[in-house]
Amino acid sequence: MTFQPPGQQGQPAPAGPSSPPVPALSLLGLAKRFGDKIAVDGISLDVPAGSFYGVVGPNGAGKTTTLSMATGLLRPDFGTALVHGVDVWQHPLEAKKLMGILPDGVRLFDRLSGEQLVTYAGLLRGMDREMVASRVAELLAALDLANDAGTLVVDYSAGMTKKIALASALIHAPRLLVLDEPFESVDPISAANIRDILDRYVSSGGTVIVSSHVMDLVQRMCDHVAVVAGGRVLAAGTVEEVRAGATLEDRFVQLVGGRNHTEGLEWLRTF
Amino acid sequence: MVAHLLRLKLTLLRNSVRRSPWQLVGLGIGALYALGIVAVCVAGLFVLRGVEIELAQTVVVLGGATALLGWAVIPVAVSAADMTLDPARFTTFAVPMPQLLAGLALGGLIGIPGLATSLVALATVGTWSRSLPAAAGALLGAVLGVLSCIVLSKVVTTATAGLASSRRFKDISSVAFLIPLVLTGPIVAGIARGIAGSGDFLTGLARALSWTPAGAAFSLGGELAAGSYAAATVKFLIAAATLAGLALAWKVLLQRALVTPPYAGTSKRRTGGTGLFGLLPATPAAAVAARSLYYWLRDPRYAGALVVVPLLPVLFLFQGSQSGFYGPFQFVGPLTAFLLAWSISTDVSYDSTAFALHVATGVRGADDRLGRALACLSFALPVAVLFSVGPFFFTGDWDKLPAVLGLCLGVLFTGLGLASVISARYTVSVPLPGDSPFKKPPGNVAQTLAVQFGGMAVLLVLVAPEAALVAAQFITGSSVPGWIALALGPVLGLTLFAVGVRTGGAWLDRRAPELLAQLAVNR
Incomplete structure (x- = not known):
């Protein structure tokens, strides 16, 4: 693969030599309210550069809202988001150049063929034609979509649609990848391929943030994790720190709560 | 039960x-x-x-x-x-x-x-x-x-x-x-x-x-x-x-x-290739134009407009042959220009949340506006000019052609400019992507009506100079106002077009996330 992100050099580091490295993504007090419902209630998070960061949380925890605010898709009511030190909401164009985004629950321009859609994403970013063409070909091959390059995205299956959206997010070789539920309805083979791609991307200095419900996957794949519930961060750090000896799933349940050990439903065993 | x-x-x-x-x-x-x-x-x-x-x-x-x-x-x-x-x-x-x-x-x-x-x-x-x-x-x-x-x-x-x-x-x-x-x-x-x-x-x-x-x-x-x-x-x-x-x-x-649940069927596999994306220049605005043109052809919500347009002259010709009065038929060109130009006032609403790609890639607002307008212009201009000239072969009233042509070009460019501004700021409720164009769209009907009729009222004001000149020729019979309209229409229209693309682009640069949030309500 050719979309290796540039390394640490040349990043806009405003701080002096003694300060810690600039995080790939730094959220400070992000908050969002929809009507009466507070979706995100002051989330602060530092995603170190070069990490594979998992964001886990129950349904309605505010994961998608947080990631949308971090990537410039949804304006926060309060708080700031910095991508490699660039404020997403003050300098959106610069920040968006550094990021590749796979949003969850948005449509695609699905009357284009898969190849056209990824090409479109590259051209919108102002890339030149030859580079777009060669990267599109490689991406489609890597994601097992080469045979369906000419099929309209509207006729794709759910998993293929996810993969073509991922390809659109990778085309410009971003330094930070923000993937909201990237493995949903993706078959195991393709998921393994995607994981390989992401692993290589991280090992060459890129940063990946994924949100997921699947604890096992996050525990195996990620080196850092944040547990989000009710619009707040309950725990964040390396996977080892957060799970503290238990499995991530047990720790998650312990942190989030809400498991009910009711004695009811006896009738369910009476048939 | x-x-x-x-x-x-x-x-x-x-x-x-x-x-x-x-x-x-x-x-x-x-x-x-x-x-x-x-x-x-x-x-x-x-x-x-x-x-x-x-x-x-x-x-x-x-x-x-x-x-x-x-x-x-x-x-x-x-x-x-x-x-x-x-x-x-x-x-x-x-x-x-x-x-x-x-x-x-x-x-x-x-x-x-x-x-x-x-x-x-x-x-x-x-x-x-x-x-x-x-x-x-x-x-x-x-x-x-x-x-x-x-x-x-x-x-x-x-x-x-x-x-x-x-x-x-x-x-x-x-x-x-x-x-x-x-x-x-x-x-x-x-x-x-x-x-x-x-x-x-x-x-x-x-x-x-x-x-x-x-x-x-x-x-x-x-x-x-x-x-x-x-x-x-x-x-x-x-x-x-x-x-x-x-x-x-x-x-x-x-x-x-x-x-046996219905089987959606598979579409025929097309050969790969990027088509228009490869033909047009490799710039963001051209890419938007290529994407829009594909939607005009492949999305029934757009293609419906393309089917109706060729029927317009037929309709007016029929009406003229019934009544023996070809007055309205002469204006089929400006009417077509209006319909086609105005159709992009709902462009972003038609995108629905797919617009997130434009927000995520940080495409400049002006490029977004210009691409959409040029895609429409690429076929609207020849069609509108053809429809403006065509009726005069029937009526033979050639000295009115400059006036009608001027009005047509004025309406086309002004309409595209105004539509570029409107769709950068206001969403209207339209059928969702993949839905039938006839399906009752979800969402706010009242806002849709307000935006559409408000916009048309503004357009009426903006093309008033050309319209007044056309009226002057029809009333006085002098061909001078017609020639002035032919000069004024493109000049005023192109000016307003440029203003519209820049204003709409600036609004989009400032408010694209808010626009996306409005679109997400109806998805």
């Missing part, structure tokens, strides 16, 4: 209204429209009480047969079948079949088309309230007829579910349906002329139809009013057998459909 299904349908209807009060306004407008039509029909049917039996019978039977045809064809043709109680959703509930059928059939009555048909059908009782047996027969006929309508529509939609769920069929049928819709005027005129020529034919047709499943139910009242009890008995049997047969067919089809 039947009551449960009916309650479910009512609850779904009520909840859809509860999402916002404006939804209620939209439903109210639809209901008022239907009520108007119903009122006219009901009044007409009561008037028929006073005419001779033969004529009343002809009208009622033909009307009933038309209703039956409408219920069979329209849901499939516009792929807007009422799927709130989609039988597929009940697969796992093991509802006994007879009760499921009864519940779904009665559920079909709830809703504007069902209620309207029922009311009009019941009004035939008024037509035949000449004697007690006739009124009772009409009532029976109305019940049988309406139920037949609904069950027939279910039979057709169930039978074609596999076909109708294929995207290609949906795309084509919804666009093709526009053609008869636009040409309603000429078609109705043609039929009316035919009727005027052969009044006896319709009486004969009605008499024949009344012996077939299509007209038997609605002919009961008339037969009883005429006192032919034997014929009425036979026709009752025909109508009852029709309903029973349809119900049986529906049951069989539904049983099969429940265990």
Whole structure:
């Protein structure tokens, strides 16, 4: 693969030599309210550069809202988001150049063929034609979509649609990848391929943030994790720190709560 | 169980209204429209009480047969079948079949088309309230007829579910349906002329139809009013057998459909290649233009406009040949320019949340605006100019051409500029991607109307100079204002176009996330 992100050099580091490295993504007090419902209630998070960061949380925890605010898709009511030190909401164009985004629950321009859609994403970013063409070909091959390059995205299956959206997010070789539920309805083979791609991307200095419900996957794949519930961060750090000896799933349940050990439903065993 | 299904349908209807009060306004407008039509029909049917039996019978039977045809064809043709109680959703509930059928059939009555048909059908009782047996027969006929309508529509939609769920069929049928819709005027005129020529034919047709499943139910009242009890008995049997047969067919089809879910079908694999993206320059604006052009061709919501446009001159030419006055025909060019330019005022709304790609990639607002406008311009300009010049070959009134051409170019460029501003700031409710262009869009009807009519009012002000010059030529007969319009139209239009693209682009740069949030509400 050719979309290796540039390394640490040349990043806009405003701080002096003694300060810690600039995080790939730094959220400070992000908050969002929809009507009466507070979706995100002051989330602060530092995603170190070069990490594979998992964001886990129950349904309605505010994961998608947080990631949308971090990537410039949804304006926060309060708080700031910095991508490699660039404020997403003050300098959106610069920040968006550094990021590749796979949003969850948005449509695609699905009357284009898969190849056209990824090409479109590259051209919108102002890339030149030859580079777009060669990267599109490689991406489609890597994601097992080469045979369906000419099929309209509207006729794709759910998993293929996810993969073509991922390809659109990778085309410009971003330094930070923000993937909201990237493995949903993706078959195991393709998921393994995607994981390989992401692993290589991280090992060459890129940063990946994924949100997921699947604890096992996050525990195996990620080196850092944040547990989000009710619009707040309950725990964040390396996977080892957060799970503290238990499995991530047990720790998650312990942190989030809400498991009910009711004695009811006896009738369910009476048939 | 039947009551449960009916309650479910009512609850779904009520909840859809509860999402916002404006939804209620939209439903109210639809209901008022239907009520108007119903009122006219009901009044007409009561008037028929006073005419001779033969004529009343002809009208009622033909009307009933038309209703039956409408219920069979329209849901499939516009792929807007009422799927709130989609039988597929009940697969796992093991509802006994007879009760499921009864519940779904009665559920079909709830809703504007069902209620309207029922009311009009019941009004035939008024037509035949000449004697007690006739009124009772009409009532029976109305019940049988309406139920037949609904069950027939279910039979057709169930039978074609596999076909109708294929995207290609949906795309084509919804666009093709526009053609008869636009040409309603000429078609109705043609039929009316035919009727005027052969009044006896319709009486004969009605008499024949009344012996077939299509007209038997609605002919009961008339037969009883005429006192032919034997014929009425036979026709009752025909109508009852029709309903029973349809119900049986529906049951069989539904049983099969429940265990074999519709297969959406695969589209033919196209060869790869980037097409227009490779042909146009590799810039963001050109990429947006290429994407827009594909949507004009592939998305029925856009393609519908492209189908209507060539029909416009036909329509006006027909109107001119009827009245011998070609005044409106001369302005088909500016009208086309307006329709095409204005169609991109809903561009971002048509994107729906796919617009997130533009936000995520940080494409400059001006590039976004310019790309969309150029895509439209690429075919709107030649078509509008052609339509401006064409009519003068018929009228020969060549000295008015400069004025009309100036107005046309002014409207086209000004409209594109204004539409670029409007769609950067306001969303309107449109059918979602993949939905039929005829489907009632979700969301705020009142805002849609305000944005659309407000925008058109502004456009009217902006093209006032050209319009005034055209009017001046038509009033004074001097050709000088026309030549001024031809010079002013493109200059003023292009200026406003540039201003519109820049203003819209600046608004988009500032507010793209807010626009996306508005789009996400209706997704």
